Amino acid sequence: MRGFLEIFKLEAMSLVRSKAFAMLLAFSVAWVVAMACVATGDGTAEGSREVFVRYSLGGVFYLLVVALLSSATGSLASERAANRLQLAMVRPVRYFHIALAKAAALTACGAVVLVVSAVAVCFRTGVSERCSHVLKPAMPSPREEAEAMYKTYMADPNTPAAVRHASKGVVLRLLANRAIDRYDTVGTNETATWRFPLQDVAGESALGAGLAVRARFTNRFDMRDEVRGVFRTGGLCGVASNITQAVVKVPLGGSAPAGEELSFQNLGASALMFRPRRDVELLVPADAFLMNLARALMELVAILALVVSFGVFLSASLGRPVALFVAMVVLVVAEMSPSVVEQYPDELETKASDRIGLVMTRFIEKVTRPVSSLNPIERLATDSCVEAREVADVIALDFVAVPVLLALVSAFVMPRKQE
Amino acid sequence: MDSGKNIVELRNVSRTFRDFWLRPTVKAVDGLTLDVRPGEVFGLLGPNGSGKSTTIKMILGLLRPSGGEVSLFGLSPRSVEARRRLGYLPELSYLHPFLTARETLMYYAGLCGLGRSEARKRTSQLLEMVGLEEAASRVVAGFSKGMSRRVALAASLVGRPDLLVLDEPTSGLDPVSTKEVKTLIKALSAGGMTILMTSHLLADAEDVCDRVMILNHGKSVAEGRVADLGTSLEEFFLAKVGDIEHFRLAPFLSQES
Numbered sequence: 080m081r082g083f084l085e086i087f088k089l090e091a092m093s094l095v096r097s098k099a100f101a102m103l104l105a106f107s108v109a110w111v112v113a114m115a116c117v118a119t120g121d122g123t124a125e126g127s128r129e130v131f132v133r134y135s136l137g138g139v140f141y142l143l144v145v146a147l148l149s150s151a152t153g154s155l156a157s158e159r160a161a162n163r164l165q166l167a168m169v170r171p172v173r174y175f176h177i178a179l180a181k182a183a184a185l186t187a188c189g190a191v192v193l194v195v196s197a198v199a200v201c202f203r204t205g206v207s208e209r210c211s212h213v214l215k216p217a218m219p220s221p222r223e224e225a226e227a228m229y230k231t232y233m234a235d236p237n238t239p240a241a242v243r244h245a246s247k248g249v250v251l252r253l254l255a256n257r258a259i260d261r262y263d264t265v266g267t268n269e270t271a272t273w274r275f276p277l278q279d280v281a282g283e284s285a286l287g288a289g290l291a292v293r294a295r296f297t298n299r300f301d302m303r304d305e306v307r308g309v310f311r312t313g314g315l316c317g318v319a320s321n322i323t324q325a326v327v328k329v330p331l332g333g334s335a336p337a338g339e340e341l342s343f344q345n346l347g348a349s350a351l352m353f354r355p356r357r358d359v360e361l362l363v364p365a366d367a368f369l370m371n372l373a374r375a376l377m378e379l380v381a382i383l384a385l386v387v388s389f390g391v392f393l394s395a396s397l398g399r400p401v402a403l404f405v406a407m408v409v410l411v412v413a414e415m416s417p418s419v420v421e422q423y424p425d426e427l428e429t430k431a432s433d434r435i436g437l438v439m440t441r442f443i444e445k446v447t448r449p450v451s452s453l454n455p456i457e458r459l460a461t462d463s464c465v466e467a468r469e470v471a472d473v474i475a476l477d478f479v480a481v482p483v484l485l486a487l488v489s490a491f492v493m494p495r496k497q498e
Numbered sequence: 499m500d501s502g503k504n505i506v507e508l509r510n511v512s513r514t515f516r517d518f519w520l521r522p523t524v525k526a527v528d529g530l531t532l533d534v535r536p537g538e539v540f541g542l543l544g545p546n547g548s549g550k551s552t553t554i555k556m557i558l559g560l561l562r563p564s565g566g567e568v569s570l571f572g573l574s575p576r577s578v579e580a581r582r583r584l585g586y587l588p589e590l591s592y593l594h595p596f597l598t599a600r601e602t603l604m605y606y607a608g609l610c611g612l613g614r615s616e617a618r619k620r621t622s623q624l625l626e627m628v629g630l631e632e633a634a635s636r637v638v639a640g641f642s643k644g645m646s647r648r649v650a651l652a653a654s655l656v657g658r659p660d661l662l663v664l665d666e667p668t669s670g671l672d673p674v675s676t677k678e679v680k681t682l683i684k685a686l687s688a689g690g691m692t693i694l695m696t697s698h699l700l701a702d703a704e705d706v707c708d709r710v711m712i713l714n715h716g717k718s719v720a721e722g723r724v725a726d727l728g729t730s731l732e733e734f735f736l737a738k739v740g741d742i743e744h745f746r747l748a749p750f751l752s753q754e755s
Contacts, residue, residue, distance in 0.1 A: 085608030089594065096596040162592045169558045170609035170657070171582035494576065498561050 082172035083180045090154065090184035100188055103146055107192050110142070111135045111199040125462075128204050133460040135203075139196040140379055140456060143189045144386055148410065151390025152402035154181040155493065160399065165497060178489035182391045182482055186384040190376075193383075197376055201369070210371040211291070211362035213463045216273035216341075216355050224261075225254035256421075262297075262352040265308075265345045271353065272342040275312075275361045289364035290315060290331040292341065296323045297352045307347040312361075313338030323351070328362070365464040374465040375455035381470075381478035382450055386410075388482035395489035396496060409443065416444035417451060450477065505661050505692045506534035506557055511566035513552050513716075526552040528716040529566070534661075539683060539693040541703040541724075543731075544713035545739055550696045551589070553713070554665055557694070558586055570661070582611070585659030589666045591650035595639035599630050599649050602638060603656055610657030617656075624652035627682075643670040651679065655686075662686065664695040668702055680706050704731040714739045 094100040114135035119127055155178065158164040167177055218224075229251055232238045242250060265271045292310045296319075304323045309316055314335020321327045331337070341361055345351050353359055365371070389409075393402035419440050423433070444451075453473060455465050513527040527549040534540045542550050555561040556568050559575030573580040593602055600621055607617035625634050628648035633641070638649055647670045654662060667683070668676040683706045687693055697703045703710060704724055711721040712735060719738045724731060 081611050081613075082609045085605050088608075089597075089605055092601075093594070093596060162588065162590070163594060165558075165560050166586070166588065166592055166606075166653075167609060168560065169581055169584060169586045170606065171578045171611060172609050173578060494560070494562075 080176075082170065083176040086167065086172070086177055086180035087184045087187075090181045091188060094150065094185070094188050099146075099150070100192075103143070103188075104192050104195060107139045107142065107196045108199050110138050111196050111203075114138065115203045128208070129460045129462075131203060132200060133456060135200055136193075136196060136375075136379075136459070137456045139193065143192060143383060144410070147185050147189050147383060147387050148390045148406050149403060151182065151185055151387045152394045152406050153399050154185065154391055155394040155489070156397065156399035156402055159497060164493075168494065168497065174490035174493045175486050178391055178395060178493065179482065179486035182384065182388045182486065185387045185391075186380065189383040189387070190380045193376055193379055197372055201372070204368065208368040208462065209289075210365050210368060210459075210462045210464045211289075212365045212466070213293075213458075214275045214277065214361040214363060216359060217276050218273075218355060221255040221258040221356070222251070224258040225251045228254045228258070259356050260354055261356075262354055264350050264352050265343060266350045267345055267348060270342050270344045272340050273355055273359060274340050277337060277339060277361070277363065290337055291362040292317060292319075292329045292331065293326060293360040293362055294319070294329065294343075294353070295326045295358040296321070297358075298323050298349060299352065304349055304351075305347055306351060308343055308345045308351070310341060310343050312341045319343070362463075368459075368462070371459055371462075371465055374467060374470045375459040377470050378453055378455040378465060378473050381473045381476075382453065384482050385450060385477040388485040392485040392489045392492075395492045412440060412443050413447040413451060416440045416447070420444045503536060504533045505536055505571060506532065506540075506694060507567070507569045507572075508532040508553070508557070509567045511553075511556060511563045511568055513549075513556060513561060514564045526716050527556070527563075530713075530716070530718055532711060532718070532721075534692060534694050536692055537687065537690050538708040539687045539695065539706050541707035541710040542694065542696045542713065543700065543703055543710055543735060544696075548713040548739075549716040550713055551665065552716075554663060554694075554696060558584070558663060582657070583660040585654040585657060585662040587651055587654040587662070587664045587667055589669060591643075591646040591670075593638045593641075593646055593649060593653075596637060598635050598637050599625060599641075599645075600634040602649055603652055606653040607656045612657065620656055620658075624655060628652045644672060644675055647671055648675070651682075659691070661692045661694065664693060666697055667695055668697065668699060676702065700730075700732045700735055712738050 114131055118131040118134055121127075155164060158167075164177075168174065219227075229247070232242060232250075263271050290312070294310075296306045298304045302323070306319055306321045306323055306327075308319045310319060310329055310331060312331065313333075315331040315333040315337050317329040317331040319327060319329045341359070343353075343359075390402070390406055393406055396402070397405065419437075423437055453469075457463075458465050508530055511527055511530045511532075512525065514522045514525045517523050530549070530553060532553070542553060544550050552561060556563050557570065557575060559570070559581070568575055570580040571583055575581075594605070597605065603621040603624055604617055607620055612620060622631075625631050628651060630645065630648055630652075633645065638646055641649065651667065654664070664683070668679050671679060680702060683693055683695070687706075687708075693706075695703070695707070707724050709721070709723050710731065712719050720734070729737075
């Protein structure tokens with residue numbers, strides 16, 4: 080353990096004494112201050128806060144990801160190239176501790192920069208604003224819905240032969256995407272109803288105060304149109320009076336507690352459409368911004384730990400320039416892959432030459448999805464609660480399990496690369 | 499050979515380096531058998547490219563042999579227990595340039611598992627021994643080659659090793675420091691420490707080594723006690739490996755003249 084601490088200290092000192100840490104810290108604070116002056120949003124206090132939080136912390140986080148990944152890819156490779164790694168490897172220190180300590184030190188430096196930036200953010204936003212638990216309608220998962228649709232298609236004699244003979248996995252993926260984007264239509268004077276697992280977050284009591292609905296309405300032609308209607312749950316209701324294509328927040332008022340179902344009655348002149356999995360959310364009051372910020376920071380630090388561990392693993396396996404190149408390519412592909420996968424959903428219609436790229440992109444998207452789908456900064460900006468249970472899962476996986484696993488693999492690779 | 503008593507044992511050890519396609523490129527060590535006994539100063543000598551560094555790296559666990567067996571204190575050289583009893587001074591010092599001399603020694607003391615107060619005490623003691631007390635708080639990036647060498651030597655001793663592996667211990671040192679290092683090696687050996695060293699300076703090896711092995715082309719060409727050679731080590735060395743010729747001087751000198 081003493082060896083682990085010494086290597087941790089050495090790595091942190093190298094960042095501090097090379098002035099990289101000071102520069103990172105200064106740039107991050109300057110970025111937050113600049114965003115405080117520049118980010119104005121849509122003119123409302125809420126919109127301005129949202130834009131400021133998104134761009135200030137988002138900018139700092141991306142800077143940290145790139146800077147720490149770059150440092151991590153050099154952590155073992157540069158030491159090896161300078162023949163200093165062998166001096167640690169002949170001491171009674173486990174190779175696993177060497178890899179893990181380097182990753183831990185870089186993560187700790189990143190965490191300090193994030194916390195200082197977050198404090199700077201708090202000066203502009205204040206800390207008392209409340210956030211909300213965001214509930215989605217309780218529905219079967221897209222995969223389950225896709226399975227049911229697949230069975231129906233296969234039982235239907237009119238289903239085209241191309242679909243019948245296509246790979247089941249491909250068809251299920253297409254159907255799952257369709258399930259996510261499926262619209263419910265609510266005609267004039269009609270009512271749509273969704274069930275929400277309200278008890279999961281709010282407990283038995285106080286299911287009335289502060290509830291709101293966040294919804295996005297659309298119509299058949301994706302045009303701007305008038306919206307008039309009423310949301311109801313139990314004894315609470317709220318009037319929606321807005322336009323389509325905009326995200327609106329409708330507070331629910333009343334004296335009775337909320338029910339398990341939320342309904343929307345369309346009182347307007349034309350039919351409205353919702354994608355229930357995307358467009359309807361029930362907002363339940365949670366704790367203050369400061370607590371939400373703390374949870375978001377924990378998630379961000381866990382993600383940094385994962386990124387840094389990956390960099391250290393590459394550094395154990397490859398020379399510095401190659402490790403850095405691979406890390407940056409993976410980072411860019413991971414960042415772009417969700418939109419690539421979304422834009423090319425139908426594998427049946429792509430050329431064979433595109434498939435290799437798509438398969439690789441899908442693979443990276445699948446592997447990085449648990450991390451890329453987290454997005455704590457986005458939720459912090461929109462006052463959506465970063466759930467404690469999710470934070471615990473992220474810490475267990477991204478902060479502990481994967482870094483330890485990568486350190487073990489690095490420890491296996493290190494002596495072989497040293498040869 | 500009593501294998502239970504030897505500190506280092508190499509049995510028929512070979513090491514072949516391979517290229518990216520795993521084709522053999524060079525056989526650096528070929529069927530080497532070697533024992534280092536407790537408390538002795540063992541010199542591994544040989545011309546450039548004879549396999550000394552490869553042998554040292556296999557003993558340190560930094561390289562795996564392609565064939566044969568290497569053991570350190572009867573253990574695998576990569577085991578933490580074996581490394582706990584090992585000190586190593588590389589041919590070049592390879593210090594962390596942003597650390598001070600004291601921090602460097604504290605770092606290696608920590609890696610050797612010494613407690614904080616013990617590490618501090620040991621560091622002060624070693625800094626005094628290598629004559630760097632006054633420079634203890636200066637970063638080593640500003641040190642001369644000789645000073646860096648002395649820090650590295652102190653770092654190799656910080657964990658009170660049972661076996662000290664010295665790769666060219668006097669390289670970069672002035673004659674006074676060289677003499678002091680030789681005195682230190684003798685003193686450490688007298689205190690019971692086993693020392694395995696390589697050196698190009700045969701006079702140095704002759705002064706401090708109890709036994710030597712001469713390597714050429716990865717093979718042992720001679721091994722024995724220095725006291726039993728009956729001639730100077732240099733003459734003995736040239737007699738064993740005198741056929742090598744690194745430079746082709748004659749054509750150059752005739753053209754120059």
